[in-house]
Amino acid sequence: MAAMANKKREPISVFPRALVSISPFILLISAWELTAVVITSWRSVPFPTPWTTASRLLSALGGETLVDQTLYRHILDSLVRWIAAFLAASASGVAFGLAAGWFRMLEKIAMPIVHILQLVPGLAWIPVAILLFGVGEKATFFMIAVTAFAPVVINVVSGVKRVDVIYVRAARMLGAGRKTLFLRVLLPGSLPQILSGLRIGLGNGWRVLVAAEMIVGTGTGLGYAIIQARWTLDYASAFVCIIVICLVGLATERLIFSPLEKKTVERWGLSRGDL
């Protein structure tokens, strides 16, 4: 029975693999096309079709400006904000999570606060951010960092607590001091959970970044471009930005997290939940 269950199912021969893997995109695009056609004739508003969006994307990639800036400038500015704030949130989140996972007292005092932070919807930080930093870069930085921080901490803490006490004992028996214990035992031991925390944090940050740019008035960036394009009825440009946002999100998973997981957790023979 077990052998049967482990055996991979035969590929369905009618659909070649390549076709299966592109079919979600085909479905999505068809639904989009259909929506565009129906909405355009029904409400007589220019809902951009996949085709008009694609040609707008090409022209933007060719260097044509989109809401006063090139598409590249928007992407770059959004990425810089996102990465800077995410790095700050993840570095402090991992460090704090390791400490809170180890020191009971810190956990008891600090973790309820982190859990409350996590309950605040990303966009609800907008008034707080504006009050604290005024309109501008600092406010977006704050919003990304604050929404990415909580999931990172929560996952790291649960990761540290799941590291078997026997590894800690082994390390101490081998003469490990506190620094070694944290960096060479607790950190790698909780890496599966750390990675999932970073994943969630990065996703949260990205979503809130786009929303924050719409409101906090940064002057550039993909979110800013979407909202500005709407005022000028340049909906195709807004759609281009949405597509780029999705592609960036996909790329981080494919180019950062999957390889990182392959290089560490999988190579160590750990799956999530081991240890």
Next chain:
Amino acid sequence: MLDILEVSKNFYHRESGQEFQVLCDLNFRINEGEFVCLLGPSGCGKSTLLNLAAGFIKPSAGRLIFQGREINAPGPDRAVIFQDPTLFPWLTAIQNVEFGLQNAGVSKNERHLKALQSLQRVGLENCADVRPHALSGGMRQRVSLARVLVLEPALLLMDEPFSALDENTRERLQDELLRIWLADRKTILFVTHNVDEAAYLADRVLVMGPAPMSLVTEVRVPLQRPRRRSAFEIQNITDRLRMELGRQPCCIPVQKRSHGNENNQT
């Protein structure tokens, strides 16, 4: 070398809210170079005693004196071989062996050389760059032996190290352990519940029972090495141990079984 002086250990059982005694007023001494086995039914506190000697937990009463000083924390002078090899999965075999050396501040080149020699000693120099998950159970336990031997500990504390291995591997590892022990005469405190293993390995077997009769008796094994497993004298010892063990309950109730994981973390 290691003195156990009037040691008692109580654990707090969270569900029932009661304290119960695992070790009661235990007294014995282990001499330099001796191979001592602790034999007893599961739950009698053998592992607890080992954890006390390692410094992972503290006694509720009494003292443990190692080389003239009271034990209060774990350290590389008292190496532990756990039942699970507990190699760090994120480090290769040789990095695992180097871990302790690095903590001791040994330079990179020397560390590598020593670690390689230690792996050689357990016959695994070819697996230096392999990660633990790709090694068999027996090989992992060999690496964990190499990992502590490289630190030249004064005392080896072994907690049923071979009990998770198959018969053949277990006997091979017992022989390797004896070969290493004969070469540099480390002091070994070896926990087991297997009478054959105790009779084959030990100079002296301490038979333990449930508290308050923690130390039941002591059986000396005055036999030359190398020993033959099937030798008549070994069989005699085995029979004697089996008889002593037979007088004890076959296992101590579940609520009494604890290895001190919940509290007393140090």
